[in-house]
Amino acid sequence: MTTKPTRTMCPYCGVGCGLEVMPSGAKENDMAQLPLGWKVRGDRAHPSSQGMVCVKGATVAEAIDKNRLLAPMVRDSLDEPFQPVSWEAALTRLTTHLQHVLATQGADAICMYGSGQMQTEDYYVAQKLLKGCLGTNNFDSNSRLCMSSAVAGYMRSLGSDGPPCCYEDLELTDCAFIIGANAAECHPIAYNRLQKHHKKNPHVKTVVVDPRRTQTAEDADLHLAIRPGSDIFLLNGMAHLLLRWGYLDQAFVEAHTTDFAPFAAHVAAFTPEVVAKCCGIAVADLELAARWWGEAQRVLSLWSMGVNQSSEGTLKVRAIINLHLLTGQIGKPGCGPFSLTGQPNAMGGREVGGLCNLLPGYRHVKVPEHRAAMEQFWGLPPGRVAAEIGRTAWQIVEGLETGAVGALWVVATNPAVSLPNLERVKAALARSPLTVCQDAYYPTETAQYAHILLPAAQWGEKTGTMTNSERVVTLCQAFREPPGEARPDWEIFVDVARRLGFGSFFPFTTAAEVYAEYVQVTRDRPCDVTGLSHDYLRQHGPTQWPHPEGSPPSTSFTPKRLYTDGQFNTPDGRANFAVCASVGLAEPCTEDYPFILTNGRLYGHWHTQTRTGRIPKIQQMHPAPFIELNQADAAQLGVEEGDWVEVRSRRGQARFPVVLTRQIAPGTAFVPMHWGALWAEQAEANALTHPLSCPTSNQPELKACAVQIEPLANASALLEVAAREKPASRYSNPSVVASQPAP
Amino acid sequence: MVAAMFSQLPPNFPDRILCYYINSTTQTQRACITSIPNWVFERIVFPHQRLLFEALPDALLEIHGLSGLHETLLTQIPCLQLQVHEGQPWQRELGRQSEALIRTDWIEE
Numbered sequence: 053m054t055t056k057p058t059r060t061m062c063p064y065c066g067v068g069c070g071l072e073v074m075p076s077g078a079k080e081n082d083m084a085q086l087p088l089g090w091k092v093r094g095d096r097a098h099p100s101s102q103g104m105v106c107v108k109g110a111t112v113a114e115a116i117d118k119n120r121l122l123a124p125m126v127r128d129s130l131d132e133p134f135q136p137v138s139w140e141a142a143l144t145r146l147t148t149h150l151q152h153v154l155a156t157q158g159a160d161a162i163c164m165y166g167s168g169q170m171q172t173e174d175y176y177v178a179q180k181l182l183k184g185c186l187g188t189n190n191f192d193s194n195s196r197l198c199m200s201s202a203v204a205g206y207m208r209s210l211g212s213d214g215p216p217c218c219y220e221d222l223e224l225t226d227c228a229f230i231i232g233a234n235a236a237e238c239h240p241i242a243y244n245r246l247q248k249h250h251k252k253n254p255h256v257k258t259v260v261v262d263p264r265r266t267q268t269a270e271d272a273d274l275h276l277a278i279r280p281g282s283d284i285f286l287l288n289g290m291a292h293l294l295l296r297w298g299y300l301d302q303a304f305v306e307a308h309t310t311d312f313a314p315f316a317a318h319v320a321a322f323t324p325e326v327v328a329k330c331c332g333i334a335v336a337d338l339e340l341a342a343r344w345w346g347e348a349q350r351v352l353s354l355w356s357m358g359v360n361q362s363s364e365g366t367l368k369v370r371a372i373i374n375l376h377l378l379t380g381q382i383g384k385p386g387c388g389p390f391s392l393t394g395q396p397n398a399m400g401g402r403e404v405g406g407l408c409n410l411l412p413g414y415r416h417v418k419v420p421e422h423r424a425a426m427e428q429f430w431g432l433p434p435g436r437v438a439a440e441i442g443r444t445a446w447q448i449v450e451g452l453e454t455g456a457v458g459a460l461w462v463v464a465t466n467p468a469v470s471l472p473n474l475e476r477v478k479a480a481l482a483r484s485p486l487t488v489c490q491d492a493y494y495p496t497e498t499a500q501y502a503h504i505l506l507p508a509a510q511w512g513e514k515t516g517t518m519t520n521s522e523r524v525v526t527l528c529q530a531f532r533e534p535p536g537e538a539r540p541d542w543e544i545f546v547d548v549a550r551r552l553g554f555g556s557f558f559p560f561t562t563a564a565e566v567y568a569e570y571v572q573v574t575r576d577r578p579c580d581v582t583g584l585s586h587d588y589l590r591q592h593g594p595t596q597w598p599h600p601e602g603s604p605p606s607t608s609f610t611p612k613r614l615y616t617d618g619q620f621n622t623p624d625g626r627a628n629f630a631v632c633a634s635v636g637l638a639e640p641c642t643e644d645y646p647f648i649l650t651n652g653r654l655y656g657h658w659h660t661q662t663r664t665g666r667i668p669k670i671q672q673m674h675p676a677p678f679i680e681l682n683q684a685d686a687a688q689l690g691v692e693e694g695d696w697v698e699v700r701s702r703r704g705q706a707r708f709p710v711v712l713t714r715q716i717a718p719g720t721a722f723v724p725m726h727w728g729a730l731w732a733e734q735a736e737a738n739a740l741t742h743p744l745s746c747p748t749s750n751q752p753e754l755k756a757c758a759v760q761i762e763p764l765a766n767a768s769a770l771l772e773v774a775a776r777e778k779p780a781s782r783y784s785n786p787s788v789v790a791s792q793p794a795p
Numbered sequence: 796m797v798a799a800m801f802s803q804l805p806p807n808f809p810d811r812i813l814c815y816y817i818n819s820t821t822q823t824q825r826a827c828i829t830s831i832p833n834w835v836f837e838r839i840v841f842p843h844q845r846l847l848f849e850a851l852p853d854a855l856l857e858i859h860g861l862s863g864l865h866e867t868l869l870t871q872i873p874c875l876q877l878q879v880h881e882g883q884p885w886q887r888e889l890g891r892q893s894e895a896l897i898r899t900d901w902i903e904e
Contacts, residue, residue: 133838133846495823495861500841661863671864729842730823731863 058531059095059593061518062109063169063511064658066393067242068520069109070098070594073512073531076113089113090512090531098594099609100219100524106240107656111670112511115663121494121507122536130482134505139537139547146504147551149486153458159188160438161458163448166193166406167465168395171516171528173566174541175397175404177558178463179412181545183405184430185554189417189442192408194465195398196445196751201360202391203402203410204749205369209377209628211621212414212578213402216382216614217352217390218522218596222246224386227348228258229341231283231372232358232755236267237655239356239392242521246354247271257344261286262358263650264680264722265715274340277717278331280648280756281637284364287371288632289327290342291319294378299346301380308618308626309377315629332717345375350386357394357652361755363638366748370630377627383615390521397518400525403579403597404570408442412570413577417441429573430557444750445471446743452480461488463541464508468497469660469728472741472752473703490544493662497728508541509534516540516563517589522611524596525581527589542566575600578614578621638744638753639702641719645758647685648720649699651737652755657726665731677735679708680722681761686712689763696764699723701757704739707764721761804849805834814877816846816856825859825866828874850874 057072076091090113096103124142125134137145153161164182166175170193182191195203203213210216222228222245235243250256250271260272261283269275278286294300295316305312328335345351353376359368373382373389381387393399405412415422423437443451449471451457460481471477481487481501489502492510499505513534519525534540546558560566564586571581582601589595592605596612620627641648653659656670664670679697681689691697693712698705699721708723716722727735740759745752804811808831818824818840826846828836831854839861840846850856854874859866 130841131844133840133844495839495841499839500823665863668864675863729821730861733821733862 057093058529060512060528060531061098061396061520061526062105063112063396063528064108065239066168066395066398066521067100067239068396068518068522068524068526069101069105069241070095070526071105071109071112073113090116098526099596099611100520100522100594101241102245104241104244107670107673108658108664111667112663114667114669116510116512117535118666119493119495120535120538121491121505122538123507124537125505127503130501130503139539142504142506143547143551146486146488147548150459150548150552154186157456157458159186160190160442161451161456162186162188162461163190163192163443163451163457163459164461164463165445165448165465165467166191166401166463168193168195168198168393168398168401169464170401170406170541171397171514171518171563172400172404172570173516173563174463174545175401175406176412176566176570177542177545177549177560179405180430180557181549181554183411183417183437184426184432185549185552185557187436187438189408189438189440190448191406191442192445192448193401193406194395194445194467194470195401195407197361197470197754198357198394199360199391199398199402200407200749200751201362201365201369201746202355203407204366204746205373206391208366208748209370209373209630210615211623211627214414214523214578214614215390215521217388218611218613219245220611221350221352221386221388221390221613223249225249225348225350225352226253226256226386227344227351228256229261229345229351229353230258230268230272231261231353231355232360232368233354233356233392234262234264234266234268234652235354235356235392236271238653240655242392243268257348259341259344263717263720274337274344276331276333276337276341278333279717280650280720281362281640282331282634283359283362283368284371284632284634285322285327285330286333286338287368287375288319288322289324289331289338290345291315291375291378292322292327293324293339293342294346294375295319297342297346299379301378304380304618305377308620309629310624310626311629311631314631315374318631318633345379350384351376351379351381352387353389354392356392358755360391360749360751361753362751363744363746363753364634365746365751367630367632367634367746371632373627374629374632377629382627383613383618385613388613393521396520399519399521399523400517403519403574403581408444411437413573414579415577426573444745446745446750446752449477449480449743452484455483457484459486459488460484461490462498462502463490464492466496466498466660466662466728468501469736469738472738472743472754474736474738475704490541491662492538495730496662497660497730506544507536507538508544509538513538514540514563515586516542517567517586519597522596523579524594525584525589525599526594527586529590637756639742639756639758641758645701645760646719647759647761648756649701649723649740649759650720650755651723651725651741654724654726657724659726660728661726661731665726674724674726677708677724677727677732678711679761680711680713680716682716682718682720683712683714684718685721686710689761691763697761698764699740699759699761701740701742701759703742704736705734706736706739707734721759804836804851808851810851811849812852812874813879814848814850814856814874815879816840816848816872816877818842818844818846820860823861824869825861827857827859828854829857830855847879852878
């Protein structure tokens, strides 16, 4: 491979930073050097990140050769070890089972659960196989846990998914309203752009809404530490004040929106006194936030999981958009409702229909014209694309419980850590007749519940596209060969499709050919990328959509905002106000469960640590899980810094050492989400969380659950004893357990 | 690391024994044998998972606990202690499934 830097995109968060990768030790164009490893630097030419990288991006290459799954492996039951087999044997076993399920239970008993780690090409082939050829919409992804409320909110308020803003708006706004997002730690490079602008321009205001005083809140001009679940009260209360104070953009509302009257009538009841009490904040702070919004010329709202991961997630998104419509703060530089995406290609997944309610090209499975368009495009008979929404992530779990799911294919994600109510998830996975785990790494927590492991090529080992939060499509180029027998995900799907008899639908030999077909389904859709190809992206660099065929190639990046003409993607071209009524958290505190537990990311780690856990620098930054408790709560519990507590919800329990802080509201506790069973004993945040979901987006309320917290007596002594006993007593063999029943 | 796991015991070792190990902990482990020249055996053993394997009588099975970045050598077990003797009570209780497993191992050899 050449030592010229290879341009790609960071495979972690949705900021989508451009990276350049070259062999470590090699100088540019120094062909004599043999690569011993890979070094990564920011791509200065990438419009989104402008050369910046965070610790995750800078160290990503350190994990690419650690704990890789190198060959297919199979086993008959979960208590057996995996045996390595050939691809032929593994795929024969898989397709034989799929054919059996098709014959006995039908296509709706087959489910695939993917993730925003997949490239657009991987996503597209999977959609064509499941939703097209097999005729089931049972493809869901971890975007269900991440962005589905944003998708549903945009669709209902603006007529279509798609964040209308650009990162350039971070440097043009004079009021950034950040709600339910700790961007300083979770989207560092986008935040960096905002923070630089904020520091340089004293008139720029930042408001952060978060029950925790995160790093983002620390940097803000105003921190509203609202009670968990009271977001809609706050947003309606701000709308009330904006209307009362005359900040209504009447011309915009009249020309470009609908349903203003019921919205205005609804927010009339949200007086500052009522709202401040519900949210647990001062009236003056509420008024200041509303005043800054009203006075600003360009208000940019930013949100992430704190809004989306909620049983009212869609309404929360719509309540944010209401404020933008009310004040005309959309479709102009520096303003708009901007969701910060979680995964690097969650946006690409949405574009290509990677949720069980979507079809490629921002189409919906419930719309007959959309189904017909895809059937025609794919050359399938009318009616092949199912008219019913498929199984969401949680409904897959329920289907495993009832036996309705006969085969589960997990791709590039780790649901045995990331889904809520883990004990129930693990019990359901243990019942699965056949689970395929297609991943780059091994072991993972989900592999423990798999029957077939398929080794996947990962970042840097395959070329494909990803779309970031600001709709910029980047060609992520391979810079090395996949190790062992690993293959790109799309190739594996094509191989299975051919074995199932659908070979004629999958003539692809390269990812570029897959992409060339995909772009055609976006023609005349909001996310039109018919003007893009792998060659175009290689030649012209990252490009923002829409980019229809015939768009002039630009020599420099010019940001494109959506809705600049006030025309929205609704049938009448008008954006919709929403009446947003809230009942708060799905699981509020009770006497028995008096604390609200929230959870989130840490700066260095990514999701379930499959990569970052294997990088020493990051492990040193965040070596172990912990629980943040307010000092007053800790005093009441009788625990001090470093003491261990047991946290119990109605579903499970976990143990953590205490970190004392004043940065979290009394009655609220925080644990990081990253530690699964492979990385710590009994420290799984999702052992505690519940699956109650937003009825519109079906996104679970991962962000809050009611728990009880109790000091763990003699915890350190117990742990020491356990560690001492491990070598002597924790293995068994026939000679020492001859009198015991076999497990 | 996982690359090594594809090695089967070469056929030029006639003095082989069949061994059994179960991970009865709640921690994922890596089991490996590195004490036989020119041969490495390696398996990930999930909690409560059973492992049947062939080794030489003087081999040592190393059990490593996987916790995060760190691997801890938990124990080294002489494979002779793990040897399966036909007719042992535990083996009868394993029933037909384990017998099938044993056969599979032999066939793959």
